[in-house]
Every structure is written in C-alpha cells, then in structure tokens.
Amino acid sequence: MNYDRYLNPRIASVPPSGIRRFFDLASTRKNAISLGVGEPDFKTPYMIRNAAINSLVDGETQYTANRGLPELRQEIGLYLKGRYQLSYDWNSQILVTIGASEAIDLALRALVSDGDEVLVPDPSYVSYAPGVVFAGGTPVPVTTYQKDDFRLTAESLEKAITPRSKLLILPYPNNPTGAIMEKHDLEQIARVVEKHDLFVISDEIYSELIYDGHVHVSFAALEGMYPRTITINGFSKAFAMTGWRVGYACAAEEIIAVMNKIHQYAIMCAPRQGQVAAQAALRQGRENGYESVLTMRDSYDRRRRLMVNAFRQMGLECFEPYGAFYVFPSIRCTGLSSEEFCSLLLQEKDVAAVPGTAFGPSGEGNIRCCYATAIDKINIALDRMADFVSKHT
Amino acid sequence: MTKLETSLLDLLQEDCRLPLEKLAVMTGATLEEVAGAIDGMEKRHIILRYSPMINWDLTDRERVEAMIEVRVTPQRDMGFDAVARRIYRFDEVKSVYLMSGSYDLLVLVQARTLKELASFVASKLSPLEMVTGTATSFVLKRYKEEGVVFENEDTDRRLVISP
Numbered sequence: 001m002n003y004d005r006y007l008n009p010r011i012a013s014v015p016p017s018g019i020r021r022f023f024d025l026a027s028t029r030k031n032a033i034s035l036g037v038g039e040p041d042f043k044t045p046y047m048i049r050n051a052a053i054n055s056l057v058d059g060e061t062q063y064t065a066n067r068g069l070p071e072l073r074q075e076i077g078l079y080l081k082g083r084y085q086l087s088y089d090w091n092s093q094i095l096v097t098i099g100a101s102e103a104i105d106l107a108l109r110a111l112v113s114d115g116d117e118v119l120v121p122d123p124s125y126v127s128y129a130p131g132v133v134f135a136g137g138t139p140v141p142v143t144t145y146q147k148d149d150f151r152l153t154a155e156s157l158e159k160a161i162t163p164r165s166k167l168l169i170l171p172y173p174n175n176p177t178g179a180i181m182e183k184h185d186l187e188q189i190a191r192v193v194e195k196h197d198l199f200v201i202s203d204e205i206y207s208e209l210i211y212d213g214h215v216h217v218s219f220a221a222l223e224g225m226y227p228r229t230i231t232i233n234g235f236s237k238a239f240a241m242t243g244w245r246v247g248y249a250c251a252a253e254e255i256i257a258v259m260n261k262i263h264q265y266a267i268m269c270a271p272r273q274g275q276v277a278a279q280a281a282l283r284q285g286r287e288n289g290y291e292s293v294l295t296m297r298d299s300y301d302r303r304r305r306l307m308v309n310a311f312r313q314m315g316l317e318c319f320e321p322y323g324a325f326y327v328f329p330s331i332r333c334t335g336l337s338s339e340e341f342c343s344l345l346l347q348e349k350d351v352a353a354v355p356g357t358a359f360g361p362s363g364e365g366n367i368r369c370c371y372a373t374a375i376d377k378i379n380i381a382l383d384r385m386a387d388f389v390s391k392h393t
Numbered sequence: 394m395t396k397l398e399t400s401l402l403d404l405l406q407e408d409c410r411l412p413l414e415k416l417a418v419m420t421g422a423t424l425e426e427v428a429g430a431i432d433g434m435e436k437r438h439i440i441l442r443y444s445p446m447i448n449w450d451l452t453d454r455e456r457v458e459a460m461i462e463v464r465v466t467p468q469r470d471m472g473f474d475a476v477a478r479r480i481y482r483f484d485e486v487k488s489v490y491l492m493s494g495s496y497d498l499l500v501l502v503q504a505r506t507l508k509e510l511a512s513f514v515a516s517k518l519s520p521l522e523m524v525t526g527t528a529t530s531f532v533l534k535r536y537k538e539e540g541v542v543f544e545n546e547d548t549d550r551r552l553v554i555s556p
Binding site: 017019022023026027032034036037038039041125126127175212298299302303305306309352354358375376379 | 400403404407408411415418419420421549551552553554555556
C-alpha cells in the first residue's frame with residue numbers, strides 16, 4: 001500500500017535524525033566505549049527514587065492536576081526564586097511537562113503560526129528545528145562560531161532576522177557545544193530581542209551544570225525580558241533523572257494557559273511518580289543546599305578538564321566548554337568530515353562520538369564527546385583517539 | 394582541608410593509580426600543588442595507604458570472617474583504649490571499633506579456616522583479663538563494602554548514542 005497519500009507531508013519533509021543513523025551504526029559495536037550519550041552516568045540519588053517507591057506503596061496511582069502536583073509546582077517556584085531570581089506564581093505560571101522536550105513542543109505549538117520564522121542557534125539540540133516545522137513555522141539557523149566560543153552574538157542574530165521572525169530559541173548551556181552565555185552576552189541579545197519585538201524560549205535544562213566559577217543567568221531575569229520569555233527547565237540533567245521524564249515551563253499566565261490547553265488534551269498530565277520524585281529532589285535540595293547536584297557537578301568538572309586537556313594535547317583545537325557535559329573539539333586538522341571522523345573512529349578504535357553535523361550544518365568540523373562516563377573509560381577512549389588522530393593527520 | 398585536598402581524596406578513593414599529571418589536570422592545579430597536597434595528607438595520616446579493593450570470594454584463597462561483639466571492663470585512666478590496643482595487635486584482627494550500645498568493642502576478625510578463628514576467640518581473645526564476654530557472628534556473604542557493590546549488577550543501561 002502506498003502510504004504517501006495518507007501521511008502528512010509536513011512531517012515527511014523533516015529528514016530522519018542524524019543521531020538515529022549513528023545510533024544504529026554504534027549499536028553494532030558491542031565493545032565500543034561510548035562518548036555519544038546525552039545523559040548523566042549517575043543514577044538518580046536513592047532518596048529521590050525512594051520517594052517514588054513510597055508513593056507506589058501508598059497506592060498513589062491516579063492522574064494529577066493537568067498542570068502538575070501543586071506541591072511540585074510550589075517547589076519549582078521556590079527553586080527558581082532561590083537559584084535564579086525568577087518569580088513565577090506556582091498556580092498560574094508553572095506547567096509540569098513530560099520532560100523539557102514536551103515543554104519545548106508545547107511552547108512552539110502555542111506560539112508559532114504558519115509561516116512564522118523561528119531563530120535557532122546552530123549547532124543546537126536536535127529537536128528545535130523539527131519542532132518548529134511540525135508547528136508550521138520555518139526554522140532559521142543562526143550560526144555560532146568556535147571563535148566566539150559558540151556563544152550567540154547580537155551581530156549574527158541581527159543578520160538572521162526578517163519581518164517574519166517571531167521567536168528565538170536560547171539553548172544555553174548548550175548541547176552539543178557546552179557553550180554558556182554570560183550576563184553581558186545575554187544583555188546584548190536582550191537588546192536585539194526588544195528592538196525586533198521577538199519572543200524567547202529559553203531552554204535552561206543544563207542550568208545546574210556550569211563550571212569553573214561561572215554562574216547561570218536566566219534570560220527572564222534580565223530587565224524587560226520576563227514578559228517575553230518562556231523559561232524551560234527540568235530534572236533530567238541536574239538530578240540525573242532522564243528516564244523519569246519530568247520538566248516544566250514557566251511564563252506569563254496567558255502563555256501558560258494556552259500551553260496547558262494543548263497539554264491537557266494531548267497528555268492529561270505528566271506521570272505521577274515522576275512528579276513525586278521531582279518534588280523530593282527539589283525539597284531535598286532546598287534542605288541540604290543541593291548537595292547531590294554539587295557533588296555530581298564537581299565530578300563532571302574533573303572529567304571535563306581531563307577531556308579538554310587530552311584533545312588539546314592531540315593537537316585538536318578545543319575551546320573551553322563551561323557548561324553541560326560535552327566537549328566539542330574541532331577535527332578539521334584531520335581533513336576528515338565530522339561524519340567520516342566518527343564513522344572511522346568507531347570502526348578502527350571502537351570509540352563512539354557524535355558528528356557535529358547531527359546538530360546542524362554549523363557543526364561540520366567538530367564532534368560531540370560526552371564526559372559523563374567513568375574516568376577509566378574516558379582515559380581508554382582518549383588514548384585510542386590520540387592514536388587515531390595521529391594516524392589521520 | 395582545602396578544596397584541592399577534598400577533590401584529590403574523592404579521585405584517589407575511586408582510583409589511586411591515577412597519575413599525578415591527570416590529577417593535576419582534573420583538579421585544575423599544578424603538578425607541584427598536587428604532589429604537595431598528597432604528600433601533606435600522607436604526613437598528616439589522612440591518607441594511610443593505597444590498596445586495591447579485592448573480592449576474595451572469587452579467588453581460591455580460603456578465608457573466614459567474623460564480627461565479634463566484645464564486652465570489656467574499661468581500665469582506670471585508659472578507658473577502652475588500652476583494651477582495644479591489646480586486641481588490635483593480633484594479626485587476625487582486621488578492624489576494631491568502639492561502639493555505643495549493648496557491647497563495647499566490635500572486632501572484625503579474619504582467618505583461613507573456621508578452626509583457626511575459633512581458636513583465636515577461645516585462646517587469644519576470651520582469656521584477656523578485661524574481656525567479660527564475646528558474641529561471634531560469621532560473615533556469610535559480602536554484598537557491598539566501602540561503597541563498592543560486589544555483585545556484578547552495575548551495568549550501564551544508557552543508550553549508546555542519544556541526543
């Protein structure tokens with residue numbers, strides 16, 4: 001049967017994920033060391049898991065409110081106020097979603113109309129551009145450069161703006177580059193946003209993973225940006241809770257109401273046990289100064305330094321990534337494309353990394369290596385990569 | 394304790410074979426600072442030795458372990474310290490702790506055979522004049538020690554590649 005007649009051409013127009021193709025390739029190598037993961041190597045702290053276990057034992061198996069458990073939303077409100085100086089009313093301005101991913105999808109569907117242009121820094125997380133297309137908009141990549149440490153600059157942003165531009169996605173700390181935006185960087189972006197009357201989706205899922213004395217600044221905390229920003233965050237990265245699928249969106253009451261309209265019809269509510277666990281994570285963090293988050297962060301930071309140093313010693317140009325848990329070295333000196341480099345590295349050395357091009361065309365010439373892996377494995381992988389690089393340069 | 398010292402202890406506890414160069418890179422300190430900090434912690438007896446964690450159950454060495462709850466009469470001026478010293482000098486004794494609760498000292502003992510262990514309790518420990526009673530429990534299986542799980546259950550369940 002020919003299904004083309006039935007399938008939505010807009011969805012069909014989006015090419016399959018570059019990650020997926022590489023996943024299939026890497027899955028055939030049973031002994032490969034993977035630097036290609038996009039999640040913590042820690043398990044969710046046991047106290048948090050235990051909260052979900054207790055909730056199941058107590059028979060808490062029902063739907064929650066569409067917007068999420070009130071206790072969780074109150075904790076999110078306290079967390080954002082305490083950590084990032086953001087004031088959101090728990091009842092009308094916070095929506096609990098199935099991971100930050102759902103929050104991004106809801107935000108795009110709530111805001112984008114047919115033909116709207118959405119500015120997406122490139123390279124970036126794989127979901128933004130397809131999400132824009134699904135919502136009927138046109139993603140407009142805004143190239144970020146290694147010379148700027150992959151920060152988004154006001155200049156590049158200005159160049160990409162047209163009369164159809166409506167929305168800017170700000171994904172910092174960034175996956176795949178590990179780039180961060182400091183306050184003065186964000187302030188320059190804020191000026192452009194105001195001048196062109198843009199709305200902003202600020203995906204801050206890696207906000208807790210920021211190193212070497214740098215601090216995360218929430219875009220909505222900048223002067224004038226609060227009413228025109230949807231702040232998105234979640235529990236996956238900071239609390240090592242990827243599989244629980246809990247995230248949230250915060251914005252003006254009017255925006256959250258529309259996002260909730262889609263959410264209530266499509267999803268009903270995020271799974272209860274994930275919400276219970278998330279609430280425990282925030283309450284415990286508030287009570288003990290986010291001890292488990294800080295311990296994990298220290299551990300990532302040591303491995304980050306190890307990896308950056310090793311790439312530089314191999315002769316790969318590598319800017320210092322101060323956020324997330326990725327290093328994004330340039331492999332141009334090998335003369336190979338990102339795809340070729342990663343394919344050959346996997347075949348010859350059993351090390352999996354992700355080609356930068358999986359995150360947008362501007363990722364060409366770089367590869368994403370995740371350091372959320374045991375130190376002994378990182379060391380073996382880096383030794384193998386050093387051999388590989390010296391053979392291919 | 395400095396931040397560097399704390400970081401080094403975290404790293405060394407996990408893998409004490411990490412070379413100084415890597416420790417320096419990971420902590421953001423110089424080679425000299427790292428060497429100095431480790432040396433200092435060795436001198437202050439914070440780091441006592443560097444030894445591997447061994448799962449003896451997988452070797453062919455015979456080994457019996459027991460935990461012995463010991464009740465003792467504390468000695469004038471010395472409290473429990475003198476008794477503890479008398480006990481920890483035996484080679485069979487791996488650890489000694491002063492405990493709160495219904496007994497005084499917890500003694501971890503290791504021997505090659507049950508007979509050797511029984512003989513330790515009967516002819517070495519119990520006859521000490523300040524020991525007033527013992528209760529011996531044998532270790533049947535070790536599941537986790539010093540944060541390390543002995544069963545081979547900790548596999549990485551993550552997808553090989555994910556966005």
